[in-house]
Amino acid sequence: MVAPTTPETKVVFKRPESFTDVTTHYCPGCTHGVAHRLVAEVIDEMGLREKTIGVAPVGCSVFAYKYFNMDFVEAAHGRAPAMATGIKRVLPQKTIFTYQGDGDLASIGMAEIMHAAARGENISVIFINNAIFGMTGGQMAPTTLPGMKTTSSPFGRDVELTGFPIRMSEMLATMDGAGYIVRRSLHDAKHIRQSKKAIRMAIETQERGLGFSMVELLSSCPTNWKVAPDEALKFIAESMIPVFPLGDYKVRPELAGLRV
Amino acid sequence: MAKELLKGNEAFAEAAIRAGCEGFYGYPITPSTEFLEYMAKRMPQLGRAFVQAESEVAAINMVYGGACTGKRVMTASSSPGVSLMMEGISYIAGTEVPAVIVNVMRGGPGLGNIAPSQGDYHQMVKGGGHGDYFPIVLAPASVQEAIDYISLAFDLADKYRNIVHVIVDGNMGQMMEPAELPPMRELPKDPPSWAVTGAEGRQPNFLSSIYIDPADEEVTNIRLVKRWMEIEKNEIRYSEYLMEDAEFAVIGFGTAGRVASSAIRAAREEGVKVGLFRPITLAPFPKKQIEEISKRVKRILVVEMNTGMMLDDVAAIVQGRVPVEFYGRLGGMTPFPDEILDEIRRVADNKAPINGDARAEWISRLEKIVEEGR
Ligand SMILES: Cc1ncc(C[n+]2csc(CCOP(=O)(O)OP(=O)(O)O)c2C)c(N)n1
Ligand code: SF4
Ligand SMILES: [Mg+2]
Numbered sequence: 261m262v263a264p265t266t267p268e269t270k271v272v273f274k275r276p277e278s279f280t281d282v283t284t285h286y287c288p289g290c291t292h293g294v295a296h297r298l299v300a301e302v303i304d305e306m307g308l309r310e311k312t313i314g315v316a317p318v319g320c321s322v323f324a325y326k327y328f329n330m331d332f333v334e335a336a337h338g339r340a341p342a343m344a345t346g347i348k349r350v351l352p353q354k355t356i357f358t359y360q361g362d363g364d365l366a367s368i369g370m371a372e373i374m375h376a377a378a379r380g381e382n383i384s385v386i387f388i389n390n391a392i393f394g395m396t397g398g399q400m401a402p403t404t405l406p407g408m409k410t411t412s413s414p415f416g417r418d419v420e421l422t423g424f425p426i427r428m429s430e431m432l433a434t435m436d437g438a439g440y441i442v443r444r445s446l447h448d449a450k451h452i453r454q455s456k457k458a459i460r461m462a463i464e465t466q467e468r469g470l471g472f473s474m475v476e477l478l479s480s481c482p483t484n485w486k487v488a489p490d491e492a493l494k495f496i497a498e499s500m501i502p503v504f505p506l507g508d509y510k511v512r513p514e515l516a517g518l519r520v
Numbered sequence: 521m522a523k524e525l526l527k528g529n530e531a532f533a534e535a536a537i538r539a540g541c542e543g544f545y546g547y548p549i550t551p552s553t554e555f556l557e558y559m560a561k562r563m564p565q566l567g568r569a570f571v572q573a574e575s576e577v578a579a580i581n582m583v584y585g586g587a588c589t590g591k592r593v594m595t596a597s598s599s600p601g602v603s604l605m606m607e608g609i610s611y612i613a614g615t616e617v618p619a620v621i622v623n624v625m626r627g628g629p630g631l632g633n634i635a636p637s638q639g640d641y642h643q644m645v646k647g648g649g650h651g652d653y654f655p656i657v658l659a660p661a662s663v664q665e666a667i668d669y670i671s672l673a674f675d676l677a678d679k680y681r682n683i684v685h686v687i688v689d690g691n692m693g694q695m696m697e698p699a700e701l702p703p704m705r706e707l708p709k710d711p712p713s714w715a716v717t718g719a720e721g722r723q724p725n726f727l728s729s730i731y732i733d734p735a736d737e738e739v740t741n742i743r744l745v746k747r748w749m750e751i752e753k754n755e756i757r758y759s760e761y762l763m764e765d766a767e768f769a770v771i772g773f774g775t776a777g778r779v780a781s782s783a784i785r786a787a788r789e790e791g792v793k794v795g796l797f798r799p800i801t802l803a804p805f806p807k808k809q810i811e812e813i814s815k816r817v818k819r820i821l822v823v824e825m826n827t828g829m830m831l832d833d834v835a836a837i838v839q840g841r842v843p844v845e846f847y848g849r850l851g852g853m854t855p856f857p858d859e860i861l862d863e864i865r866r867v868a869d870n871k872a873p874i875n876g877d878a879r880a881e882w883i884s885r886l887e888k889i890v891e892e893g894r
Contacts, residue, residue, distance in 0.1 A: 311718035315585070316728075325726050331716035333588045334728030336611050339581035342573065346585025347716070349569035350543045350593065354718050372581070375574035 276300040278309045280329045289482040289489020291446040292320055295388055296327050298456040299357070302463055303330070312355040313347055315340045317369075319361035320394040320481075338369025341376035344383045355466060357384040362403040363393040366426050370402075373432070380437025380471035384462040387428060387474055389443075390481040391500060398484030402426040405503055410484070425503055429476045433509035439471035441510040445478040447496035451506075460520040461511075470512050478504055523698040528663050528688070529554035529596075531699055532622060535667040536594055537562055538704045539674040541620075543569040543593035545582035547601060550634040551690035552624035555596035569593075576601040580608030580621075587617040588727045590715030592674050596622035598690075599640050600631065602648075609683060610649030614729025616744070618677030622670070622686045624693040627852025635852025636690035638774060641829035644685050645802045652741050654748040655683040656755065657803040661778040663697040669800070671702060676755060680747055681714075687802070689825065691775045691854060752804040759798045762788060766795030768868055769813050771834055772823035773799050776848075776855065780823045783860035792868045802830070807837050814838040821867045823860055824848045828879040835878070846878040848886075859889075 275281060278300035286292045303309050309330050316324040318337035325332035335343040340358035348356045365373050365387050376383065392410060393399040399412040403425050407416040429443045440462050444455040455477055462473035478500050480492035487495060533555045536544070544559040556572065563570035569586070573579035579595050586593035597605065602623045612619050623644060627637040642648075645657050656676055660666040666688055673684040711717050716725050731737035761781050763769065770780045777798035787794045797813055799806050814820065819842055822831045831846045838844050847863040849855045 310720040313716045313718060322730065325728065329719075329724060331719045331724050332726045332728075333585065333615075333716055334726075334730055335584075336581060336607055339577070339584075339608070342578040342581035343585035343588075345571060345573075345578075346543065346545060346582035346587075346593070347589055348585075349545075349571055349582070350586050350589050350591045351717065371574050372578050375578065379571075 276304040278303040278329050280327055282326055284327055285323060286320065287483040289480060289492055290320070291479040292388060294446050294452060295386060295455070295477050295479065296324065298452070298459050299359070299386055300328060302456060302459045305460070306463060306467070308355045308463070311353070312357070313351070315344045315347070315356065315358040317358065317360040317364040318395070319364045321359055321361065321388065322395065324359050338364050338367070339372055340364065341369065341372040341381065341383065341385065345376055345379070345381050348381060348383050352382070355463065357386060357463070359386045360388065361394065362387070362389045362391065362401045366402040366428050373428070374435070377432045377435040377438045377472040377474070380439070382466050382469055382471060384466045385472075385474040386459065387476040388479045389428070389476055389504065390479040391425075392481050392484050394481045394484055398481075403504070405499060427504060429474070429509045432474060435472070437471050438474070438510045439512045440465040440473040440515060442508045443476040443478070443504060443506050445496055445501060445506055446480070447478065447493040457520055461515065461518065464518060464520065465512070465515060468514065470514055476504070523700045525696050526663055526699045526701070527554065528666070528695050528697070529624065529693045530558045531663050531701065532596070532666050532670055532693075533558040533562070534701055535670040536620070536674070537566065537568075538702050539671040540592045540705045540707055541568070541594050541674065542591040542707065543583075543586040544595065545571045545573050545579045545586065545593070546595045546597065547573050547576045547579050549598045549601045551626055551636070551693045552596050552598040552622070554693070555622065555624070576604035577607065580605035583619050584608050584612050584615070584617070587612060587619045588615070588716050590711035590717070592618075592620075592678070594620040594622065596624065598624045598626050599628050599637070602640065602643065606643070606649040609655070610651050610653065611729045613649065613653035613655065613683050613744075614651060614740075615727050616681045617727060618681050620670070620673045620677050620684050620686065622688070625687060625689045633852045634690065636775060636825065636854055637852050638689060638776060638825035639850070640687065641802070641824070641826055644687050653683075653744055654751070655685050655803060656680070656751060657685045657687060657801065658757075659687050659773040659800055659802050660692070661774050661798060662699070663692065663695065664699040665800070666692060667699055667701060680751055682747065682751070687774070689775050755801060756804055756806045756809070757800040758806045758809055759800060761796040761798070763795035763797060763813070765793055767793040767818050768821065768864065769795055769797050769817045770821045770823055770860070770864065771797045771799070771810065771830075773802060773830065776823045776825050779855050779857055780860050782857035783864055786857065786861050787864045787868070790865075792864060794864050794868065805833060810834060810837045814841045818842060819867050819870065820844045821863055822846050822878075823855065825854065826850060828882070831879060844878055846882045848882060
């Protein structure tokens, strides 16, 4: 983006340098794009763009690499934490983050995420929990709410047959290797600002070598939830948050005094 | 450096380190575990990366990540573990990053056993993972050869940005042999231009196996197969033993080839003009050399420690010019030289020429041998 040159204009909002000037492929009302932007802003603010390597998942954000103006790799479904580990261990000075959906992270990639946290792998994970497999057209995810209709739970998720939603943040917080684990939401401006702070904290955790960090973001999928975008945001606030309470699940004491 | 008595797996691991391996990611499995244990000790001493992964699935994806940084990285495993790695191997191939995978093969299918086998020939040589790709496959037959070929594996992987499998069997992983290690190579100072290292002062690099438009994937497949044809032209390797005047050729790789060489020496003493052709690159396969051999010998005997997987490849090249017979032990059984000697005699006498399928004939004889042994 070209900066305006007239002296009386002041730039108050611009595309982060860590973001490419590309229209995303996300559906209208999808908060994947919001999450991307927050990550890009944080990396800009911390001046880390030229030392960051992102790891994209398989899911709707499979093309995340197109939107971030930095080195990127594209992992196999669920394997982003392993791939990030492989990178971080040979390039320990670089900043490595994965960006993963709930199918990617909590279903097929459960082993990889748990063990990355257990090892205290110095990477940051942005976890997009939209309670559904978005990319494949709306099947049940491990995070799908009880009673929620999906294409593979067409009568509503029956917990007798399919079990209960998995709360990843709570579970990962039990790992001694985890430095910073929080859950935030993207359903309104206030929560988006809180989400950004959390992303900043996660990267700060990594930069300080304090172990594994993850920000779980409750996110919308109006397309597969089959609701309008504003309804989708309301669904997060009213239906998702009660099942996935927002909060700080693990914050290493070294981070307690940090204000971002 | 002089020859020392070296343990297979440990020597292979040290060879990898000396070839500049900066990251090892693995999961324990017999009969390859000493490889990982050696790395666990040595890599941290050198300030290099070692991770015991939670599974072979994770291990290969760590290799994938490490490979994307342009550093020399690897894993070592054994058959069931390598099966689990096939997803990641396919992604590595599709992303065109270099990686070295050592498979110390054991008896199967399934959990099978921990005894030496060559039953992964198809999985390793023909690809194993999904999609259209071509791994380079090296099959050394001694500790020394494995040391040398592990070094070469890294060079070939880098040169072609290709997967290189080094396949040995449990015999070689576990044996001790006099061998010489090469000197420690210096690590490269700069990463290759394609690597992800943080886009400092340059355009971002992006590494992926995704080509969502089939037209782009087709272009990628063309690039991969053209690279493969280049590899086929440049990288064929094999060893010949007493082949100059041979009337009969034994063809076998790895341990099977090595055991056959003892049988061949004994047969020569009996006046049988037999020699050994031992492919070292199973992919690319020495097709032209085998074709030439089939034009000058009377009969060929293929020996393997599987049900005749390479046999099919040899037969396809020979095209019926001369009879191709087969001898193989299965399930983790290692052949004895005198068993192969018997077969060489039989093939040379031609008292019972095969009529029909070489595999079927051998298996019916093997059944009797197994029956008698019980
Ligand atoms: C090994 C493998 N299995 C299945 C798939 C198909 N697949 C692609 S994305 C996906 C689920 C994605 O859901 P999620 O991670 O929640 O991401 P979202 O699209 O919701 O952002 C599945 C099952 C695949 N690509 N690879
Ligand atoms: S399918 Fe859902 S998660 Fe995927 S882009 Fe559309 S709204 Fe977003
Ligand atoms: Mg999802």
